[in-house]
Amino acid sequence: MLRPIIIGGYRKSGKTQLIKKLVKELSNRGYRVGTIKHVPQEGFTLDQPESDTWRHAQAGADPVISISPEEVATLEKRKASLEEVLLSLHDLDFVVIEGFRKSENIAKIITARSEGEAKELNDEFTIGFIGHGVENKPVLDQEDVDSLADLIEQKSIPPVGGLDCGECGYDNCREFALAAINGEASKDGCTPLQGPVILRVDGERIPIKSFVKDVIGKAVSGIVSSLKGAEGRKIEIEVEKDER
Incomplete structure (x- = not known):
């Protein structure tokens, strides 16, 4: 954890x-x-100007990945x-x-x-x-x-998930975080970030409320259980949006 x-x-x-x-x-x-x-600092970059990887990024590559015998570096040109x-x-x-x-x-x-x-x-x-x-x-x-x-x-x-959903028993994430730091609440009390359903969109983890998690989990498990050869405890599905 x-x-x-x-x-x-x-x-x-x-x-x-x-x-x-x-x-x-x-x-x-x-x-x-x-x-x-x-x-x-605004405009800061780990990539050295005029290097090959810098030129790749200037041409529009995103991400830019460099691989050496001792290191793999991934440079993403975005805010996070x-x-x-x-x-x-x-x-x-x-x-x-x-x-x-x-x-x-x-x-x-x-x-x-x-x-x-x-x-x-x-x-x-x-x-x-x-x-x-x-x-x-x-x-x-x-x-x-x-x-x-x-x-x-x-x-x-x-x-914490940042949803201010109240599932932890507190009015908002800030109150829960303070209570957990001070030992007045369970450290793993933020249920939107707990299993068994984990949602990521374009690699970004998305907190989801228990009700939504329950709906997704039961629906996916039910559908997958009807498929031949899909027995197992852990299910992973990747969905690409149809932009047509």
């Missing part, structure tokens, strides 16, 4: 160094760990929200996010060089601080990665 954690703070506050240590610690604990880096990207990382246990400090519904660790910075950056989703802190929340030393990983294991929660 994927759980994201934001490492937030101002520039040059030690976020990257902390993330390096945290990724190593979580990996040593047996977790599959990925990272996301927020790059706020943090929530969309998180829901695509279903094979990971943790994803450590550098930046996106203003995001909600995700537990945060704030790196602060002063109590003033801690006060400016603190919000309801902040579970702890590195360096300086406020509101009696845990303040850890950057070298105490073991305690930091313990805190993240305890407090971080899976992504």
Whole structure:
């Protein structure tokens, strides 16, 4: 079950160094760990101008994929929200996010060089601080990665669906996320993102309410069960829209 954690703070506050240590610690604990880096600059690209892959993209290729003996890189020329990207990382246990400090519904660790910075950056989703802190929340030393990983294991929660459907028993996703982070609600209480029916459109995970999930599941199972050779527990269907 994927759980994201934001490492937030101002520039040059030690976020990257902390993330390096945290990724190593979580990996040593047996977790599959990925990272996301927020790059706020407009027009930024990882692709080098005038490189072959850059020329491919300029000609209209999307995505552009490069393969080397040690690496596969996929460049997609499109906008995407943090929530969309998180829901695509279903094979990971943790994803450590550098930046996106203003995001909600995700537990945060704030790196602060002063109590003033801690006060400016603190919000309801902040579970702890590195360096300086406020509101009696845990303040850890950057070298105490073991305690930091313990805190993240305890407090971080899976992504929420964003439907504000109320199936979790709370009025909206924000209230549920805060309750789950504080241990007042089950971390896996966001039913639109739970099985047994998973919907993806063009690769993007779509949260669906329990009623719709039940209708889809029963309809598909009923149809497939009538087909010869279609016995099994897991059903996968790919549908392409007819644009005629």
